Amino acid sequence: MAGPTVTARVATVLSAFDTAHNAMTLSEIARRTALPLTTVHRLTGELTRHGLLERDQDHQFRIGLRLWEIASTASRAVDLREAALPYLQELYATTRENVQLAVLDGLEAVYLDRLSGPESVHIVTRPGSRLPVHASGVGLVLLAHAPIEVQDEVLAAPLARFTRFTVTDPRRVRRTLADVRRDGYVISDRQIETVSVSVAAPIRDRTRRVVAAVSVVVTVGRKDPRSFVKPVVGAANAISSRLPILPERP
Amino acid sequence: MAGPTVTARVATVLSAFDTAHNAMTLSEIARRTALPLTTVHRLTGELTRHGLLERDQDHQFRIGLRLWEIASTASRAVDLREAALPYLQELYATTRENVQLAVLDGLEAVYLDRLSGPESVHIVTRPGSRLPVHASGVGLVLLAHAPIEVQDEVLAAPLARFTRFTVTDPRRVRRTLADVRRDGYVISDRQIETVSVSVAAPIRDRTRRVVAAVSVVVTVGRKDPRSFVKPVVGAANAISSRLPILPERP
DNA sequence: CCTATGCTTTCCGGTGAGCGGAAGTGAGGT
């Protein structure tokens, strides 16, 4: 059904860039997008002319400053991030552990921000990265409050296993989701990496709709995860009460 | 010269979004871009389908999470910003004043980051915004080390006056640029706003090429601006020494 | 030196995606 329109191809080319591929040659982009080389050549050339892409002297393409600029000034991610930042910093100051902020996009969680210091566990997520929602703390929180169709669609597909602790049985995940809704927080124990536990809580806008989730990720076994519940929930509530009116997605 | 290609129109539509216009209706975009309504309708529809734009229930378009994501994971702005952040924080901690990081793009300065606290002067720039280079502290630093053609082009055009202190005579600006190169810093006195003075210094990569500028913006008359020269230059040098190899623009 | 390899750029003719005026829909206001 995806007709090969120019706009679609532009989107495809831009989407070829991610954390692992932030600089690519022409033919690398062509390979990754499965588009004809000539076509990519024309598109990248035009995108570069408009500043959406840049090219260094090694002939490597990168995302252009212009595109960063547009995204930085105008996105809903930025509003949420800015509103939450002071409270995330406070949460970091009291826990000295990784602090994360994420929202739901489609069937995945997108990480908007992460604070971490030298003492924190090393974790995989970076701002701008995506993870499935069935395993991580923030993911479970977001899924628990997502529309029922989203939940069904996520749980209908096979659930990826990250560690031997990852829950991949849809029924058990559903039970967890019910717990999250009842308790107002969740503890995800070594489901993403075997070294870390995360404690997450929902952030709501004025209408009490869940729009984001905040979590703390700590080294397993160092301290009782339950001791983080109060600060995490507290931060989530503080952010909730300060949120500007957020636009709802249709 | 600008042929009306689809890619160009996509760029135009995306560029219509900025700090002052982060949510627009269809016809608002059409007005701002001077494109036919039908055309904008088609393009925004397609862009939305690919997640580059989003639309809330008020029919307002915004920059999509997908676009933010692409820009966040893959831009040269992000690398520079991340490398500099710890030192910017340190500079903020010691001065408690606005701290800014900017790069040159085309003939303008783009602000990558800003740290400010409750005690800082309120200033106009936000991350992602642009300002001309002939007046601000960071602008003068960037211009002083820009290719000669850029300098000529900037100084050939009429220079915008922001306050009665703004230097708009190209000859005087050129003299200032020479001073910047000699001294390694610049003090811009009330040239942007009548309430503030900025102290700026260049950031260089491994090849000693100037790739960015850092500045502190302080309230005029509160403290001798010269007392900020040492911390600003110190921070700039510290960042310079920690920079990853930055790609050069052709 | 020549040949091979991999990447980039230019060329060009056929064609369907893009175009946008016109007309239709629908929500708010008077």
Place this chain on the structure above:
DNA sequence: ACCTCACTTCCGCTCACCGGAAAGCATAGG
């Protein structure tokens, strides 16, 4: 009921897009 303003759908013309072919342009190996 009528007007206004914003959005959406329709549809036939046409020009920008398409991509294979082939030519540059380095770097490596024989």
